[in-house]
Amino acid sequence: MDIMALVNALPGAVAQGLIWAIMAIGVYITYRVLDIADLTVDGTLCTGGAVCVVCMLAGWNVWASILAAxxxxxxxxxxxxxxxxxxxxxxxxxxxLTQLALWSVNLKIMGKANQAINVDKYDLLVSLRYIKDVPFYQNTIFVVAIVIAVLIALLYWFFGTELGCGIRATGCNANMARAQGINTNLNKVIGLMVSNGLVALSGALLAQYQGFADINMGRGSIVIGLAAVIIGEALLSRVFHNFALKLLSVAVGSIVYYLVYQVVIWCKVDTDLLKAFSAVVVAIFLAVPYWKRRFTKPTVAAKGGEKNA
Amino acid sequence: MLEIKNVYKTFNAGTVNEKVALNGLDLTLQDGDFVTVIGGNGAGKSTMLNAVAGVWPIDMGKILIDGQDVTRLSEHKRAKYIGRVFQDPMMGTAATMGIDENLALASRRGMARTLRTGITKKEHEEYHELLKTLELGLEDRMTSKVGLLSGGQRQAVTLLMATLKKPRLLLLDEHTAALDPKTAAKVLALSDKIVHENHLTTLMITHNMKDAIRYGNRLIMMYEGRIIYDVRGEEKANLQVSDLLQRFEQVSDGDFANDRMLLS
Incomplete structure (x- = not known):
């Protein structure tokens, strides 16, 4: 096995990890903040890619296309x-249900199952080709890292506002939220919108990166998103407590996921098995906190020391 | 101030589990009334509070707050008028958010939630002073997650949250039942203090008859979804636990013996 082949593949893995990190941050908002496992994202990722590619093919500016996505x-x-x-x-x-409906919608947007966009003819923001031999400010890794930094800053601000705090309260304890006059239904809708908006943005960048949007590009993406969330938490939850840093740890989790993925491919593992492998890994990680609760003695904190009240 | 007019509520209607929880309930509260509510299990005490809070729609009847019909108002909209503390200490606070953030959420009850900052520096200082009054040392750990607090501490914080923005009506649903006796007494005394200082109109459910007599200016007893006994003022102050027991025995034909009201 050629170690240089792996080394050469790593920047690409990092770029992919960064693009998927945006999607994973979206998953974090539903899964961790709202406490909803939202499977819409499998469809939304493709919708984002499809809308972005079709808009660009229609002559739109890249930023406008990403915004539309x-x-x-x-x-x-x-x-x-x-x-x-x-x-x-x-x-x-x-x-x-939405995911299923989006399958048809995505096909209608693209007109066919796969819609390519040529990096030489269109002015793309990110691409496979912009990894090496380009000025740093055009480098996909740099560009996406900036995008993520801006997004994390925006989300950090948003979830610190009155509205954002209400959304967090809704996800944490809906009864309490309603008792405090928070419209929990409205907040869930807003949370789901923000999440899927991020996923579509990720899809738009992914389609540009790989040079096409494909009807299957979002399949199983929820698992990748969850994997990124879980890996990030496993690695960094002890040191990162601030909300912005938690989002950053999701991004780190996504990059780690793609680096590991690259190593697995480099080891010549049958790529057909990778999705099963991802699913099993995520399942085990999801089970760990449950097992911990079940098989270890409750701690003092868990019993809720009534004495010191 | 609060008018409950001929309210009916049946759970699981048409099934074997059908339960008439409120059966033509009538109750009118004057401004500043502090009413203690007693009654056996399934008498409809919590159901009454939930009906007032708008947790689900009622089958029939009307509920008015300050003369305004709120019967069809959703729970979160009614919250503008109502402060609540629940039996379960876990229920009244957001465990993954800080003490300060919980208070800030509560201080915006009944207001539009905008894109302004969720908690200002000024608020932070106010909450610091406010938490000091609890004498639980919480003012020194304001940014701690509420999930780390004990049951009693959480109920104290929930009580502050319910009254931070002065409510027209305070609903206390056996809010000390899950606490140990010493803590329960503390939280109850705190409730009494807050109610009096702010002249809050209050409905407090308790299963402790001594507490029901000791606190408030009016006492109601519920049975099978209605109020069967209603005393106030002097007469209430002179009540004995034995009077209440006797009263209950009269209406319930002795099936009272199984009830946990006996425990108190």
């Missing part, structure tokens, strides 16, 4: 939110 994601999140809050459908099912 993000708005499409907001809309997808809105639909799931309405399914869940207004129509009373369980969140996981609401997400699956």
């Amino acid at each position: 993000t708005c499409a994601g907001l809309l997808a999140g809105f639909v799931t939110g309405i399914f869940h809050t207004f129509m009373g459908i369980q969140p996981i099912l609401a997400g699956i």
